[in-house]
Amino acid sequence: MINLKEIIKKYLNYILIVIIVLLIIIIGFLYSNSVTNKVEKEEIKEDIKEVEKDNGIKRVYVDIKGEVINPDVYELNEDERIIDVIKKAGGLTEKANINYLNLSKKVKDEMVIIIYSDDEIKEYEKNLKESSKPKEIIKYEIIEKEIPCPNISNEACINKKEESSDINNEEIIDNEDKTTLINLNTASKEELLTLTGIGESKAEQIIDYRNNNKFKTIEDIKNIKGIGDSLFEKIKDSITV
8 A cells, every 4th residue: 555655755855846847837827927917007107198198188287376275286286167166175274265256267287376464455455445456365475477366476366357356346356557648439349348447347338328329528438337536536547438
């Protein structure tokens, strides 16, 4: 009768070799699968990048400062909005005031967004009532941008052709210097929008008025709803008939 122990003892070296070979094969198989999966994942990432490229989707970097939980530079798709940047930054602080911001505005590369506090906006609105050229809210280095806003470096602000959502529902004041008189009887809508305190609604009312009555003196502009003595004083040196 064959003794199993003697057979094992006799062929032990061979058995060990077989076991080692099997382990090498198994490890090689697992490693191969791991490398294959990694390569496939990289290929998928590259495919996604190619799809994004084909769809014209670009990545942009936006700097958000001020009254957000985590001010920082964030990477976004170029079709995302300012509200998306705020969400990435952890949301607004309790002191934040977004009355002068257009949260639906699309982001762009190297954009600077500044979220002001309630106290800063109150001070700005106080200056706004006292002067046609209120002091800017200076918190960071000013970057030259054509944006009528508490601070011209804040690209999140509503532009001069959009209406603000502040408590008085007044048009954003355009603080740009005027070098050419605007003729109330011939100016285009775009030219009228360059006047201090004149937004879309008032510009259209001016055009409707002149189509029916024509302006005989610059004082006639006070016949337009919403244009009183205060606003007239701010624009009288910029208009003619």
